[in-house]
Amino acid sequence: MPGEIFDFEWFVNGAGYRLLRAEKVRDGGQPVWRISPNGDRHEGAERRWLIAANLPAGERVFQDKHYNPLSGNSCLFLAFAEIDPEPEKILAFANKYGLLGFEMENPVSGTMSLTSPAEFISMWKEEITTMQRALDLWRLVEKQDIPALTESLAPYMRWIEADTEFRSGNSTGAHDDLPRDLDPKWLRYFRMNPHCLDWFRTGNVLLPARCRVQAVVNEQLTGRTSPRVLWDDAERSRWGLYFVPNSLAGALWLQMAQAITLKKDYRRCRQCNTWFEIDHYTARTNRYFCSNACRSKAYRDRQIEARRLFDQGMEAEEIADQLGSDTVTVWGWVNRGNPRE
Numbered sequence: 001m002p003g004e005i006f007d008f009e010w011f012v013n014g015a016g017y018r019l020l021r022a023e024k025v026r027d028g029g030q031p032v033w034r035i036s037p038n039g040d041r042h043e044g045a046e047r048r049w050l051i052a053a054n055l056p057a058g059e060r061v062f063q064d065k066h067y068n069p070l071s072g073n074s075c076l077f078l079a080f081a082e083i084d085p086e087p088e089k090i091l092a093f094a095n096k097y098g099l100l101g102f103e104m105e106n107p108v109s110g111t112m113s114l115t116s117p118a119e120f121i122s123m124w125k126e127e128i129t130t131m132q133r134a135l136d137l138w139r140l141v142e143k144q145d146i147p148a149l150t151e152s153l154a155p156y157m158r159w160i161e162a163d164t165e166f167r168s169g170n171s172t173g174a175h176d177d178l179p180r181d182l183d184p185k186w187l188r189y190f191r192m193n194p195h196c197l198d199w200f201r202t203g204n205v206l207l208p209a210r211c212r213v214q215a216v217v218n219e220q221l222t223g224r225t226s227p228r229v230l231w232d233d234a235e236r237s238r239w240g241l242y243f244v245p246n247s248l249a250g251a252l253w254l255q256m257a258q259a260i261t262l263k264k265d266y267r268r269c270r271q272c273n274t275w276f277e278i279d280h281y282t283a284r285t286n287r288y289f290c291s292n293a294c295r296s297k298a299y300r301d302r303q304i305e306a307r308r309l310f311d312q313g314m315e316a317e318e319i320a321d322q323l324g325s326d327t328v329t330v331w332g333w334v335n336r337g338n339p340r341e
């Protein structure tokens with residue numbers, strides 16, 4: 001079905017990943033990123049963190065573990081956008097889900113045997129920030145929070161004319177008079193949608209914000225996902241049109257694209273704090289926890305907490321208040337029977 005993400009297989013290096021320092025040096029006139037095992041450094045050379053697959057001693061090839069990152073994990077993009085962009089935190093994510101699948105601008109060579117898949121941490125950071133900002137903007141659009149939207153958009157746009165003049169000045173769609181310092185994402189968006197300025201009205205930030213989210217998501221999807229005709233049934237008698245990610249980064253942005261187009265709803269688990277998708281048909285009791293396991297754990301924790309407070313001498317009414325329960329339930333938990341008996 002169009003809009004579906006086909007089962008997507010990705011890989012994690014079996015021996016995990018590590019952080020390395022790479023240095024940009026000239027090799028026969030060509031700039032090359034090089035890793036020095038001894039930490040030697042060339043004066044003034046540009047240095048960057050690199051995340052690279054481990055190759056255990058004596059091994060010649062990387063042993064990849066193939067897996068399906070999206071199955072049962074419709075919120076992976078939310079977890080990704082929340083990575084604290086420190087090298088160690090990025091490494092932890094990569095060890096679990098693999099590299100993002102960036103094309104590297106330069107082959108990395110070095111005295112260490114690094115013919116490996118490797119990615120710059122700076123590219124990860126940029127990707128995380130881009131997704132974080134797009135998500136923030138989308139959430140504000142959903143809430144229709146006009147003051148916050150106005151503030152968020154301030155770095156990317158400004159109203160330079162009354163909307164009527166704006167429209168007439170751009171009716172050709174050429175936008176020759178666009179400010180030169182305009183954000184490149186906008187410039188590309190305006191080129192693709194030459195009449196979009198006609199839709200904007202001075203001071204109305206909601207539509208520009210939606211366009212901005214659309215512009216970012218479309219840019220990030222470009223070249224990272226492909227439409228594919230795939231079998232739709234086990235008998236191989238029907239085809240379906242699917243979007244297939246080319247990389248983990250593509251898969252994460254496809255998830256985001258699904259989230260905004262299908263107006264999906266997400267919530268944080270009250271027990272483990274991870275995101276989960278709210279299925280509107282799910283029983284009410286399940287809606288605050290990502291799983292039955294977390295719901296049971298939260299219930300047990302509340303019982304334990306109730307007994308602790310009770311042993312400290314707190315009144316059942318007060319405990320019920322504090323734990324968001326009722327007195328009878330709390331009496332049941334502390335196993336002291338009904339107070340009226």
Ligand SMILES: [Zn+2]
Nearest residue numbers: 269272290294
């Ligand atoms: Zn949970």
